[in-house]
Amino acid sequence: MWQVDADIVESIAIGAGILGTGGGGNPYNGKLRVFRQLQAGAVIQVVDPDEVPNDALCASVGGMGAPTIGIEKMGRGDESLTALRALEEHLGQRIAYLISGEIGGGNALAPMITAAQAGLSVIDGDGMGRAFPELQHCSYSIYGVRCTPAAVADVKHNTVVFADLQSTRTLESFARAVTVQMGGGSGYAFPVMTGTQVKETAVRRTITLAGRVGAAVRAAWATHRDPVEAVIAETGGCVLFRGKVSDVQRRMVAGFARGHLVLEGLDEDRGHRLDIDVQNEYLIARRDGETIAVVPDLICMVDLTTAAPITTEVVRYGLRAAVIGIPAPALMKSVRALDVVGPAAFGYADVVYRPLPGIYRGDELTAAETGAFEI
Amino acid sequence: MWQVDADIVESIAIGAGILGTGGGGNPYNGKLRVFRQLQAGAVIQVVDPDEVPNDALCASVGGMGAPTIGIEKMGRGDESLTALRALEEHLGQRIAYLISGEIGGGNALAPMITAAQAGLSVIDGDGMGRAFPELQHCSYSIYGVRCTPAAVADVKHNTVVFADLQSTRTLESFARAVTVQMGGGSGYAFPVMTGTQVKETAVRRTITLAGRVGAAVRAAWATHRDPVEAVIAETGGCVLFRGKVSDVQRRMVAGFARGHLVLEGLDEDRGHRLDIDVQNEYLIARRDGETIAVVPDLICMVDLTTAAPITTEVVRYGLRAAVIGIPAPALMKSVRALDVVGPAAFGYADVVYRPLPGIYRGDELTAAETGAFEI
Numbered sequence: 001m002w003q004v005d006a007d008i009v010e011s012i013a014i015g016a017g018i019l020g021t022g023g024g025g026n027p028y029n030g031k032l033r034v035f036r037q038l039q040a041g042a043v044i045q046v047v048d049p050d051e052v053p054n055d056a057l058c059a060s061v062g063g064m065g066a067p068t069i070g071i072e073k074m075g076r077g078d079e080s081l082t083a084l085r086a087l088e089e090h091l092g093q094r095i096a097y098l099i100s101g102e103i104g105g106g107n108a109l110a111p112m113i114t115a116a117q118a119g120l121s122v123i124d125g126d127g128m129g130r131a132f133p134e135l136q137h138c139s140y141s142i143y144g145v146r147c148t149p150a151a152v153a154d155v156k157h158n159t160v161v162f163a164d165l166q167s168t169r170t171l172e173s174f175a176r177a178v179t180v181q182m183g184g185g186s187g188y189a190f191p192v193m194t195g196t197q198v199k200e201t202a203v204r205r206t207i208t209l210a211g212r213v214g215a216a217v218r219a220a221w222a223t224h225r226d227p228v229e230a231v232i233a234e235t236g237g238c239v240l241f242r243g244k245v246s247d248v249q250r251r252m253v254a255g256f257a258r259g260h261l262v263l264e265g266l267d268e269d270r271g272h273r274l275d276i277d278v279q280n281e282y283l284i285a286r287r288d289g290e291t292i293a294v295v296p297d298l299i300c301m302v303d304l305t306t307a308a309p310i311t312t313e314v315v316r317y318g319l320r321a322a323v324i325g326i327p328a329p330a331l332m333k334s335v336r337a338l339d340v341v342g343p344a345a346f347g348y349a350d351v352v353y354r355p356l357p358g359i360y361r362g363d364e365l366t367a368a369e370t371g372a373f374e375i
Numbered sequence: 376m377w378q379v380d381a382d383i384v385e386s387i388a389i390g391a392g393i394l395g396t397g398g399g400g401n402p403y404n405g406k407l408r409v410f411r412q413l414q415a416g417a418v419i420q421v422v423d424p425d426e427v428p429n430d431a432l433c434a435s436v437g438g439m440g441a442p443t444i445g446i447e448k449m450g451r452g453d454e455s456l457t458a459l460r461a462l463e464e465h466l467g468q469r470i471a472y473l474i475s476g477e478i479g480g481g482n483a484l485a486p487m488i489t490a491a492q493a494g495l496s497v498i499d500g501d502g503m504g505r506a507f508p509e510l511q512h513c514s515y516s517i518y519g520v521r522c523t524p525a526a527v528a529d530v531k532h533n534t535v536v537f538a539d540l541q542s543t544r545t546l547e548s549f550a551r552a553v554t555v556q557m558g559g560g561s562g563y564a565f566p567v568m569t570g571t572q573v574k575e576t577a578v579r580r581t582i583t584l585a586g587r588v589g590a591a592v593r594a595a596w597a598t599h600r601d602p603v604e605a606v607i608a609e610t611g612g613c614v615l616f617r618g619k620v621s622d623v624q625r626r627m628v629a630g631f632a633r634g635h636l637v638l639e640g641l642d643e644d645r646g647h648r649l650d651i652d653v654q655n656e657y658l659i660a661r662r663d664g665e666t667i668a669v670v671p672d673l674i675c676m677v678d679l680t681t682a683a684p685i686t687t688e689v690v691r692y693g694l695r696a697a698v699i700g701i702p703a704p705a706l707m708k709s710v711r712a713l714d715v716v717g718p719a720a721f722g723y724a725d726v727v728y729r730p731l732p733g734i735y736r737g738d739e740l741t742a743a744e745t746g747a748f749e750i
Contacts, residue, residue, distance in 0.1 A: 086538050086539070089538070090465065090536070090538070151538070156541050156545075157539070157541075158539065158540045158541055158545055158549070159537075159538045159539045159540075160535060160536070160537050160538065160540075160549060161465070161535070161536040161537075161538045162534075162535050162536075163461050163464070163465070163526070163534045163535065163536045164461070164532070164533065164534045165533045165534075165535075166531055166533055170531075170533055173556045174533070174535060174553050174556050174557075177552035177553055177555065177556045178549050178552055178553060180552065181545075181548045181549050181552045182549075
């Protein structure tokens with residue numbers, strides 16, 4: 001068990017912004033919210049999955065909605081708490097531990113905010129090891145955790161409980177429709193899990209991973225080394241492309257930010273072009289028409305000079321970026337997972353998933369390393 | 376207290392089809408469902424609002440969705456029961472009496488079906504005295520009954536509980552969005568009321584009114600009198616127009632059947648034209664461009680020869696119809712009600728509501744007349 005402080009949060013926000021593959025909501029807003037909690041004296045404790053009692057009641061909390069909405073329409077900051085309370089009331093039981101749905105962007109920090117408000121602990125892990133656009137894409141759902149009951153709440157504290165639904169896909173369609181009516185953003189609380197289920201289905205130690213990635217970037221800043229290389233070293237990823245964003249097509253479709261980006265090559269990629277398809281997250285990267293990285297592997301965009309994450313809602317013409325490929329967590333590459341988060345699940349029936357080489361660094365972290373950010 | 380039999384249901388279905396002003400769902404399907412319950416031995420009891428204990432827990436049940444969906448996509452018939460059970464579970468209390476949200480079309484009969492399934496009684500009344508397209512248009516909401524908790528369920532028994540919402544308008548937008556995701560149709564259970572609240576807010580004895588209107592039509596058939604005249608006599612309405620449907624524009628917009636009809640005059644209306652605007656129900660009637668009947672007054676379309684109701688989902692080119700205007704219930708004509716169900720609430724800011732002369736016949740019925748269908 002360890003406690004977050006402002007310094008660690010600063011690192012996690014950077015790392016989660018990178019691991020978010022463009023999505024998960026803006027990490028900057030989330031960071032400020034955690035800072036405010038810490039300034040107010042909140043103690044935010046993080047526990048390793050191994051430390052969670054098997055029968056403890058756990059739930060995931062976070063924000064739902066397109067990132068483009070998230071930066072235009074500020075929430076109150078207690079939407080997820082309101083959803084959690086509605087879920088607890090429906091259950092007639094209290095939740096003891098919170099965990100991220102996705103370690104990407106703001107949703108990496110969302111459970112810390114709710115945990116501070118509710119006096120709970122956060123589990124070091126998440127349901128994706130990155131960010132994905134839809135609820136059924138989380139490992140909890142993929143590995144059999146029941147999606148209902150689930151709750152969403154909005155800025156006006158309107159609360160909706162999905163009492164009993166057939167599938168997480170159904171929850172996705174219903175909760176998304178409600179979220180659109182809520183103005184495009186909501187806080188959610190789901191699924192309810194036992195400690196055993198968390199241990200079986202969560203992607204582990206991703207808060208630590210995000211913190212280490214961010215810390216590596218910050219260390220590079222401080223020592224005038226290349227922060228992009230620091231990301232590569234810390235994640236086990238590779239630079240897919242260096243270039244300048246030359247075209248951004250982005251539109252809101254049914255509550256999602258969909259779009260397409262083009263980068264013109266710089267440095268050794270000069271004269272080449274990278275195309276990226278977007279659905280809240282970066283899904284497919286094609287270099288001169290050839291597919292070089294595919295969901296569920298992580299396609300991350302960072303500032304070429306600072307390695308600051310460039311999320312899909314802020315990417316714009318002229319940014320100089322490095323596009324980094326990171327191998328997906330093992331849990332997201334199983335046959336069972338690829339049915340849900342492989343390219344075909346996003347409508348790319350003709351794209352074959354050829355995994356990027358290497359191992360997701362979070363899969364290699366041990367319980368002893370949770371909260372260890374020394375480089 | 377009285378019991379419905381197949382003969383009374385036959386009459387109620389006709390009357391509710393007429394009072395539904397084109398909406399409320401197809402009464403034919405509802406009728407067949409009640410018949411099936413009666414054939415299976417169900418006893419369906421109807422009580423006058425005056426007979427409901429003040430502290431009894433009551434709820435409205437029915438179907439939500441565009442009538443055009445209702446005739447294409449059959450439900451299971453127990454969606455409202457599933458919603459009722461979810462509502463009861465959320466409350467931790469059992470509901471004792473059911474009441475219609477709207478006396479129009481299928482929703483006049485929906486509580487009877489659920490009552491038969493759950494062994495409950497139905498209250499003789501409803502929340503509109505007609506049909507309206509949206510949830511906030513019911514008198515329960517207009518006169519201050521809290522809209523949540525509310526529940527909806529679909530054909531797959533997916534259930535959603537709206538635990539705590541700001542307003543019935545919010546419930547309308549959330550529940551409508553979920554209903555669209557459910558395939559366009561759902562069963563609902565809301566609001567929860569005490570017997571006192573029912574007495575204060577319901578439009579009374581409208582099951583009896585619907586039954587009397589239907590019985591009058593059937594009596595006219597049997598005795599070779601004009602059934603349209605029978606409707607006029609029984610409702611206190613007037614014939615606005617006799618004509619042939621010459622143009623039907625109907626489209627699905629955000630879960631509603633919107634559209635526009637044109638009738639070319641017949642008999643004494645020959646050479647004239649009637650335009651009707653539709654949003655699930657018939658909202659505005661204009662004769663040669665002059666507004667002659669406006670929501671909340673009832674604009675009802677019936678077959679010119681048989682007086683069989685013509686609902687918005689079955690109206691089509693070539694039908695010969697009588698368009699009947701019926702004064703709205705007093706509860707729907709108050710200043711408070713007109714804010715919600717007057718023409719401005721439907722986007723007709725420039726249309727002035729000039730009430731049709733006369734009194735809604737249901738307002739004149741006494742407790743002693745509940746269930747009295749003798750003509």
